[in-house]
Amino acid sequence: MNILVTNDDGIHAEGLRCLVQHLKLKKSGRVTVVAPLLESSAMGHAITMDHPLRVEKVYDQGEFFGFGVSGTPADCVKLAIREILRDKPDWVLSGINRGENSAVNIIYSGTVSAATEAAILSCSAMAISLVNGVDASFDTAAVWSLRLWDQVRDKTLPQDTFLNVNVPALVSEKIKGIKVAVQGRSRFIEQFDKRVDPRGREYYWLAGDEMSKESLDHFDDKVLKDGYVSLTPLHCDLTNHGFLGALREWVNHGG
Amino acid sequence: MNILVTNDDGIHAEGLRCLVQHLKLKKSGRVTVVAPLLESSAMGHAITMDHPLRVEKVYDQGEFFGFGVSGTPADCVKLAIREILRDKPDWVLSGINRGENSAVNIIYSGTVSAATEAAILSCSAMAISLVNGVDASFDTAAVWSLRLWDQVRDKTLPQDTFLNVNVPALVSEKIKGIKVAVQGRSRFIEQFDKRVDPRGREYYWLAGDEMSKESLDHFDDKVLKDGYVSLTPLHCDLTNHGFLGALREWVNHGG
Numbered sequence: 292m293n294i295l296v297t298n299d300d301g302i303h304a305e306g307l308r309c310l311v312q313h314l315k316l317k318k319s320g321r322v323t324v325v326a327p328l329l330e331s332s333a334m335g336h337a338i339t340m341d342h343p344l345r346v347e348k349v350y351d352q353g354e355f356f357g358f359g360v361s362g363t364p365a366d367c368v369k370l371a372i373r374e375i376l377r378d379k380p381d382w383v384l385s386g387i388n389r390g391e392n393s394a395v396n397i398i399y400s401g402t403v404s405a406a407t408e409a410a411i412l413s414c415s416a417m418a419i420s421l422v423n424g425v426d427a428s429f430d431t432a433a434v435w436s437l438r439l440w441d442q443v444r445d446k447t448l449p450q451d452t453f454l455n456v457n458v459p460a461l462v463s464e465k466i467k468g469i470k471v472a473v474q475g476r477s478r479f480i481e482q483f484d485k486r487v488d489p490r491g492r493e494y495y496w497l498a499g500d501e502m503s504k505e506s507l508d509h510f511d512d513k514v515l516k517d518g519y520v521s522l523t524p525l526h527c528d529l530t531n532h533g534f535l536g537a538l539r540e541w542v543n544h545g546g
Numbered sequence: 547m548n549i550l551v552t553n554d555d556g557i558h559a560e561g562l563r564c565l566v567q568h569l570k571l572k573k574s575g576r577v578t579v580v581a582p583l584l585e586s587s588a589m590g591h592a593i594t595m596d597h598p599l600r601v602e603k604v605y606d607q608g609e610f611f612g613f614g615v616s617g618t619p620a621d622c623v624k625l626a627i628r629e630i631l632r633d634k635p636d637w638v639l640s641g642i643n644r645g646e647n648s649a650v651n652i653i654y655s656g657t658v659s660a661a662t663e664a665a666i667l668s669c670s671a672m673a674i675s676l677v678n679g680v681d682a683s684f685d686t687a688a689v690w691s692l693r694l695w696d697q698v699r700d701k702t703l704p705q706d707t708f709l710n711v712n713v714p715a716l717v718s719e720k721i722k723g724i725k726v727a728v729q730g731r732s733r734f735i736e737q738f739d740k741r742v743d744p745r746g747r748e749y750y751w752l753a754g755d756e757m758s759k760e761s762l763d764h765f766d767d768k769v770l771k772d773g774y775v776s777l778t779p780l781h782c783d784l785t786n787h788g789f790l791g792a793l794r795e796w797v798n799h800g801g
Contacts, residue, residue, distance in 0.1 A: 336590030343749035
């Protein structure tokens, strides 16, 4: 089995290193790492078209570790599949991200966008993220997410669909199990911090990440709060199918 | 009515200027422009967290035209709603983009991401794009999209849902009408162009935008090809709801 590992925190990030280590220990297959050279969080599904991409071999204690790319997570997946890898990967694993990717976070997440890109290119894919917290452990996240992966790795996902996994910030024994969940509806309540630079010009920092919580038991962020690993099937079809009929009425009857 | 206009091609782009002009001619309401200072195409839903944002007043022939932001389309919408505008806009219009945003393009589009951000912040929103082609005309696109908008502007869209409009590259009389469509499944077949720089180092350009076409009559890219304006309701819920049951089976029965 050919496994491509990527992320958005960058090729040197602890979460990616931990995931690779666990995959190698399990002897899950041939692992290739292609990840951003620099942190690319909150990049959404950006791709790089206006400047060229560089690929650097990255070494760890003298040993080849993987390919670092001067681009976004989506760039990494495209470049890996189209140029770097000899064979198309059987699975693309993205993570382990520091910080949960649930609810509205999914829209901004580079970790998720790497898995989206893999699905677009017809590869099976799973994004893995770890909730921030005192007891957050990448080892725990790797163990739980790869245990989950063992249950699905030989299955065929529906077209354009990939998996989004979040692991709570709990010691392993306190995690209650795995729950299939839907994307929640919690939102950031952003604030901008307005400042003045030494030359008297104003600038803004995006600040504040308080969430407006909307909780139903099957929402991914609620499932995490309840102590479960959340597993959500995502897809690349943004159509609101349930609204097509009503919209047709609006337009045909001239509003 | 308060209308926020933004885009991803930048505040100086012809498509945005044309849209603003038509809105003002129609006396549709109070129009405020908040758009990126630089082109931000293919930015997906990126937001800027690692450096501060600047806001510049932009003038046109000595008259105030709008606010230019040193960030992405999603940044512009956040900053406009949270800081720049006194009142929350009734509608956010994003465009007119040069180039269609249908099928897989939707995933990468900054134009669409501005409308997504508006929906996240509970504003009604519409993304407008114009297919490239010899007969492509921003004026035609403005007329058709604003005619469409007249039919929906007083309605209430479902939560988290916004409209994605594409106008074909045809002279106005040749456009057959408006069709409600779903996001199509056509894909790019990207190629990377590998080159060597003057210092002997390799680099890659993302190149080639041939599409693998998958055409059904109700797909947005097909509707455009057939000579209609496409209207697609999109939403921010990426969950593949139809696959939840099967996934639950996979996980509960241990694969």
